[in-house]
């Protein structure tokens with residue numbers, strides 16, 4: 505067994521060197537120790553309830569061209585859709601009736617006034633149909649501060665915007681080199697979101713070409729420095745209609761990307777004890793029980809897809825995206841059993857806010 509794992513896990517706080525050792529634990533016995541420690545920390549600081557967010561992928565129209573993403577604007581094979589407001593409201597009602605507590609509205613990035621107006625209307629509609637009982641997370645990319653403020657005022661209270669990689673050079677390598685894909689702009693957005701009073705979520709992809717264990721350790725430290733409230737991160741998975749597909753032979757094998765992603769979750773839980781951590785759908789793309797493994801390794805949030813089935817085939821960010829045909833009811837039944845199997849339970853009917861978050865604005869207090 506690698507020297508020092510037990511010693512590191514017993515420490516009060518971890519340095520970058522410790523994080524690197526933990527992320528490099530390649531034997532399954534060692535990994536189990538790291539996961540078990542993270543699980544213990546999770547039980548102590550956030551409890552054993554798993555919060556649900558119903559994910560609505562409401563539009564795949566995107567102005568951006570991220571080199572890794574299947575719905576990038578230059579992929580002309582994608583049939584573009586935007587779900588009607590009425591259907592988004594119906595999906596939200598379904599979430600409410602199924603006891604989800606919260607939804608996530610996710611889309612490609614569009615920055616027109618019309619688009620931000622439609623999101624604003626949806627927010628107001630969802631708040632009113634649920635009598636403010638549903639919490640709303642947005643994940644609609646980079647926007648002006650005024651737009652973020654308007655959406656916040658209309659009821660969104662959490663925002664997910666992944667930094668993708670906190671290392672500037674790697675960020676620039678996986679995005680086109682132009683003003684619409686700027687590292688500084690992404691940081692500006694994260695700052696604005698936080699200053700407005702959102703619960704701030706970010707994350708990275710794991711196993712990107714050229715990414716090192718040290719880069720990943722820096723990503724975890726970055727989350728600490730910017731004081732995030734929530735993190736969603738998962739393996740990078742190639743999509744055949746993207747420029748980064750050319751690098752498919754230079755990637756870690758899938759099983760290693762998977763275990764590295766679980767280790768990232770576990771170490772993050774150990775260093776940021778009370779934040780919300782999502783078990784990403786990309787984990788499930790590698791292993792059908794990937795998200796349950798994520799829970800065991802320290803995640804406490806799951807985002808079942810409640811997008812109306814007819815749109816799912818068009819929101820394919822990476823190959824083998826799971827759940828394209830699965831209804832949320834089916835998925836929930838299975839999930840409930842699996843979650844019981846690892847000694848946890850689903851948190852029904854509550855927003856499931858990050859315990860780390862200290863609200864500035866009382867109207868978002870629950």
Ligand code: SAH
Pocket residue numbers: 566572573574610611612613643644645646664665666668708709738739740741742743786821822
């Ligand atoms: N347009 C918004 C939200 C949709 S994309 C945004 O970019 O923030 C949501 C996330 O999907 C991205 O942040 C990215 O991390 C992830 N993603 C995209 N392509 C991926 C791929 N090939 N493998 C794994 N995750 C991917």
Ligand code: SF4
Pocket residue numbers: 566567568569570573574575576577611612613645
């Ligand atoms: Fe658009 Fe988001 Fe995909 Fe980038 S990652 S192309 S912003 S949907």
